[in-house]
Amino acid sequence: MTLTMDDVAQLNDWRQGDVLTTEGAKTLGLSHPTNADDTAVVIISHDCDIVQHEDIEPTVEAIVGREIAASDGNYQNGKSSRTLHLPFTAGSDPRITIELSAMLKCQIRKIDLFKQHPTLTVKPSAAERRTLQRWLSSRYFRSAFPDEFVARLSKYGIDERLKRIFAGSQGHLFAVYADLDAGADVERNGDADLYTLSIYLIHAAEPDLAASARTAESAKAKIEGLFDERCKKDGKWFGIELEGCYAYSMQEMTLFVAEKLRRWNTDYLSLRQKPHGPMIGESA
Numbered sequence: 001m002t003l004t005m006d007d008v009a010q011l012n013d014w015r016q017g018d019v020l021t022t023e024g025a026k027t028l029g030l031s032h033p034t035n036a037d038d039t040a041v042v043i044i045s046h047d048c049d050i051v052q053h054e055d056i057e058p059t060v061e062a063i064v065g066r067e068i069a070a071s072d073g074n075y076q077n078g079k080s081s082r083t084l085h086l087p088f089t090a091g092s093d094p095r096i097t098i099e100l101s102a103m104l105k106c107q108i109r110k111i112d113l114f115k116q117h118p119t120l121t122v123k124p125s126a127a128e129r130r131t132l133q134r135w136l137s138s139r140y141f142r143s144a145f146p147d148e149f150v151a152r153l154s155k156y157g158i159d160e161r162l163k164r165i166f167a168g169s170q171g172h173l174f175a176v177y178a179d180l181d182a183g184a185d186v187e188r189n190g191d192a193d194l195y196t197l198s199i200y201l202i203h204a205a206e207p208d209l210a211a212s213a214r215t216a217e218s219a220k221a222k223i224e225g226l227f228d229e230r231c232k233k234d235g236k237w238f239g240i241e242l243e244g245c246y247a248y249s250m251q252e253m254t255l256f257v258a259e260k261l262r263r264w265n266t267d268y269l270s271l272r273q274k275p276h277g278p279m280i281g282e283s284a
Contacts, residue, residue: 018118073167
């Protein structure tokens, strides 16, 4: 069946970030693999692609997500490129939060989608839609750190503790950037061969600038304490030297500076996948 111009016009009802009704998801045979009852299918194709004729773009891309009771700070604001916890506050029920996984993308034929309508209960605000777009792009545009640096984060017991600090940001921390060895990709050898690291915590400016600034300053102090505890002995750095940890608001961070830094996702990886050893002082 070929879409008519009237059908294409009807597709204008759909926008990126719109959510299928529960009945619509069932009709299309879409359900979340771990919790079918909480299924929330979110359209992720760009608006312009949604309304393209089926001869050009026959399908629309979506993610089979699920409604969750509470967000995890590690998955807010695109901190992880694999999982996003996104509030949808512009619908008739502004309390809804959806978990999206990059692994659960799917294609919906336009001829099937146009028979459905987006729910009015769950809709993203303009800011939430921008978060969704940034998260989608981060899947293909994000930093990979040197293997040895990632191994040291694990070996010194830093990585999981950092994730807990980021998780405690409760949405106030908008992004984390890193300057590692002034942008050089170096595989260092031995604890005396130091990586030099600066961390930039970028906090939200809205809706409560003061609260976000306090959260970022608290995270800064915890990170400084963590590296002092894990990478210093007798006042001397080993493995990784934290040259500085800085907290700035979104209003203060310029694109010029951000382009020179690496965006630090909580699921950062090196280019090589391999298990690393246990933390110092802990059994395997």
